[in-house]
Amino acid sequence: MLDHLTTEARNPASEMLDSLSPLEIVQLISSEDAKVASAVAEQATSIAKAIEMVTPRLANGGRLIYFGAGTSGRLGVLDAAECPPTFNADPSQVIGLIAGGKQAITTAVEGAEDNPALGAKDLENLNLSSNDAVIGIATSGRTPYVLGGLEYAQTVGAYCIGLACNRDAELTTRCDLNIIPVVGPEIISGSTRMKAGTATKMVLNMISTGVMIRLGKTYGNLMVDLRATNSKLLARAKRIVATSTNLSESEAGKLLDECNGEVKTAILASLANHSPEKARELLAANDGHLQHAISTASSTNGVAVK
Known part of the structure; x- marks a missing residue:
């Protein structure tokens, strides 16, 4: 056969x-x-x-x-x-x-x-x-x-x-x-x-x-929904936040800690000058799409979208 x-x-x-x-x-x-x-x-x-x-x-x-x-x-x-x-x-x-x-x-x-x-x-x-x-x-x-x-x-x-x-x-x-x-x-x-x-x-x-x-798991070509389960991924998460926000990697690391390691939350909190809680709410309202959430924030408070 x-x-x-x-x-x-x-x-x-x-x-x-x-x-x-x-x-x-x-x-x-x-x-x-x-x-x-x-x-x-x-x-x-x-x-x-x-x-x-x-x-x-x-x-x-x-x-x-x-x-x-x-x-x-x-x-x-x-x-x-x-x-x-x-x-x-x-x-x-x-x-x-x-x-x-x-x-x-x-x-x-x-x-x-x-x-x-x-x-x-x-x-x-x-x-x-x-x-x-x-x-x-x-x-x-x-x-x-x-x-x-x-x-x-x-x-x-x-x-x-x-x-x-x-x-x-x-x-x-x-x-x-x-x-x-x-x-x-x-x-x-x-x-x-x-x-x-x-x-x-x-x-x-x-x-x-x-x-x-x-489903909104990336921001451009950046892996913004990764789970930082090891040192390599944690370093990558810091670089992604730093690249997306113009923060230093040290500042990005501190922000990630405040956001429980959530890359998208950290980026949005920085760009929109929001608390982690507010950033999570805005992401949820946009079905987890970071680009959409940034655009929403930009239309309401003048955030410069990168």
């Missing part, structure tokens, strides 16, 4: 792979990887549509749920795990599921991906609803765990997005939107952790980042 899949085909460029030198192996992998970005770029319209459809669901209390098996599942789990520290997103807002559960993140769970009922059950256990969006990730486009999950998601009215790397993927018939970057045969036939995995990571990065930007 896999014979017709592009990702399972033999790559003519790598037929003598085991006779290559280390440098030649690296050069070959690099030349193949260079094709991934263009394959993803061809899906720009669909990726943008995903951002447009997911954003209002998260804004209204819904969730984005990735699910897949093997590498596909691990990449979804990874992208979901990076949203809280990067964007201070609630851990329940973006969720990653992998066939076989947490154990499968590091160890293969035999047969888990072949069970469509398991995909449905994992989503059912999350109380999936029509407020949510799901992304079924399956390089082949035919993984039973993913197909079963998508079929269940349709029954509850969740918005369904399919992500695969083969044309005519079976999952497309179960989705409202499909993203299909066709990266071609891998240098090791069927090893979809390589080009297909890279394409998947790129697409998920674009979707989650785009959604978070639309």
